[in-house]
Amino acid sequence: MRAFSYERPADLPAALVAIGKPGAKFLAGGTNLLDLMKIEAETPQHLVDIARLPLGEIVEENGSLRIGAMATNSDLAAHARVRERYPLLSRALLNGASGQLRNQATTGGNLLQRTRCYYFYDPSAPCNKRAPGSGCSALHGYNRIHAILGASDACIAVHPSDMAVALAALDAEIEVRSASGARRIAIADFHRLPDATPQKDTNLEPGELITAVILPPPPGGRQIYRKVRDRASYDFALVSVAAVLDLDGERIRAARIALGGVAHRPWRALDAERQLVGATLSDDAFAAAGEAAVKGAQGRGHNDFKIQLAARSVARALADAAKQRMI
Ligand SMILES: Cc1cc2nc3c(=O)[nH]c(=O)nc-3n(C[C@H](O)[C@H](O)[C@H](O)COP(=O)(O)OP(=O)(O)OC[C@H]3O[C@@H](n4cnc5c(N)ncnc54)[C@H](O)[C@@H]3O)c2cc1C
Ligand code: SF4
Helix, strand or coil: CCCCEEECCCCHHHHHHHCCCCCEEEECCCCCHHHHHHCCCCCCCEEEECCCCCCCCEEEECCEEEEECCCEHHHHHHCHHHHHHCHHHHHHHHCCCCHHHHHHCEHHHHHHCCCCCCCCCCCCCCECCCCCCCCECCCCCCCCCCCCCCCECCECCCCCCHHHHHHHHCCCEEEEEECCEEEEEEHHHHECCCCCCCCCCECCCCCCEEEEEEECCCCCCEEEEEEECCCCCCCCCCEEEEEEEEEECCEEEEEEEEEECCCCCCEECHHHHHHHCCCECCHHHHHHHHHHHCCCCCCCCCCCHHHHHHHHHHHHHHHHHHHCCCC
């Protein structure tokens, strides 16, 4: 691990000044950043510890829910309003990591956790995300966990967060603040596709701190989060699906579908959603939506199975949502 300096600012303005120092990075729960520092995939010169800033509150504001960036994954999953109005978010969080990790991991850090591509974690392997211009070892290497949608020849990694997939289905906004002011970023614009610059995971600007995630009033309908992974105890998603199905009797009034484990960012299946509007509940309609969700998907060899897995996972999630008791 490289040497670094450390400070714990007393308040938010001090944190926004501190992050301007050369090579500075925020430290939240540390469950991803510290691992990456140990293998020198991340080499900050200065850590700005935000753990004690008053950013942990979860409060209702005009029908929306404001989730402080330091709210832990455990507290967010267990929050009464989340369980009652946004159950798919609670399910997604509880499907992520282990109990101990969720107690430490934060909302802001979860959004900014980095890919689990094996080569990103192997300092001896070429990796455009870790060392831009060095090449992508996964492209012609072992790519079982990699992307089937939205990838580029520079990088085929996937975003690992379960929470972010739920936030994509719920149309969340990310509130960020820097020394020059505050802004909100729609979740759909927050994470990036790799294109030619896979080293950039998000559209966050240098010096910006995530202060909160805002959930709009919940969409009507039944919510579900389905995760397929190799190991049940804890593991990252091979494919996950966050779905909301709004029904008028047997007819689908509206649908939202977001997939995880398939792309460099949570993947909203807009064509599948449009196709479902007005359809009558049936296994055929769900299967067709699954096929629409993976339209244009490309396997890279070891991950070819994910295309069918994703289509079937979407169909299964929709069928389960249709059977669910109305919330
Ligand atoms: C064994 C293991 C299994 C896991 N399994 C899963 C899983 O199944 N699903 C899943 O979703 N996740 C999983 N995780 C990942 C875990 O959820 C993340 O490590 C965690 O959410 C990161 O949060 P943190 O607060 O610890 O972030 P940190 O490690 O402190 O920070 C991560 C990054 O975010 C930046 N950052 C943090 N907060 C802010 C902020 N407010 N503003 C700006 N930048 C900020 C930091 O600078 C850093 O770059 C797993 C982790 C481990 C170790
Ligand atoms: S897929 Fe992305 S993270 Fe993995 S080796 Fe290629 S460039 Fe690196």
